[in-house]
Amino acid sequence: MTLIACPDCDLLHQRQPLPVGGSARCTRCDAVLYRDNPAEISRHLALVIAALLLFVLANSHPVVTMDLQGQQLSCTLWDAVWVLHDKGLSPLSVVVFLTALVFPLLDTLLLLLLLWPLAQGRPVWGGRILLRVIQRIRPWSMMDVLFLSMLIAVVKLANTAEVIPGVALWSFAALTLLLAALAALEPRTLWERLIEVESA
Numbered sequence: 001m002t003l004i005a006c007p008d009c010d011l012l013h014q015r016q017p018l019p020v021g022g023s024a025r026c027t028r029c030d031a032v033l034y035r036d037n038p039a040e041i042s043r044h045l046a047l048v049i050a051a052l053l054l055f056v057l058a059n060s061h062p063v064v065t066m067d068l069q070g071q072q073l074s075c076t077l078w079d080a081v082w083v084l085h086d087k088g089l090s091p092l093s094v095v096v097f098l099t100a101l102v103f104p105l106l107d108t109l110l111l112l113l114l115l116w117p118l119a120q121g122r123p124v125w126g127g128r129i130l131l132r133v134i135q136r137i138r139p140w141s142m143m144d145v146l147f148l149s150m151l152i153a154v155v156k157l158a159n160t161a162e163v164i165p166g167v168a169l170w171s172f173a174a175l176t177l178l179l180a181a182l183a184a185l186e187p188r189t190l191w192e193r194l195i196e197v198e199s200a
């Protein structure tokens with residue numbers, strides 16, 4: 001049996017199973033105690049899978065043409081990171097690598113690890129730690145747009161590259177929107193679902 005305190009007035013209630021899409025309210029002040037949220041979890045799981053597919057698309061197509069020793073090369077973001085490094089722009093290449101590649105990928109992979117079992121009502125191994133890590137890296141993975149535009153500005157200034165308005169660029173744009181939509185999933189909803197699945 002699980003006790004849950006009202007977030008507004010601290011009155012303790014016994015947790016009861018809810019109907020699909022239902023919510024439990026405080027008997028004293030009518031504040032929402034918890035909701036039946038599997039539908040929300042499944043929706044976000046679908047977004048996470050879409051984000052991973054976009055990430056693969058965005059990184060497997062060229063995003064800029066760069067001028068390297070007189071040769072025009074079509075580069076993926078990964079190639080561009082190495083070209084920047086070779087041109088002596090290592091700090092920028094590291095920042096782009098982390099904010100445009102590592103953090104968004106880590107963010108979506110960790111969410112997948114968390115949401116996949118939760119959507120099926122299974123407990124998540126290390127779920128609480130996973131959720132904390134996701135909350136920590138979230139602000140960083142949201143900065144990919146900022147650093148991607150910085151990269152574009154720098155390569156334009158250096159006059160060594162042209163942005164290709166193709167599959168990769170549009171995938172990055174869509175990925176950014178999806179990451180923003182995923183960030184709107186409140187940690188509270190995830191905590192509630194974690195606790196619900198563990199106590200079931």
Ligand SMILES: [Zn+2]
Binds near residue numbers: 009029031
């Ligand atoms: Zn209350």
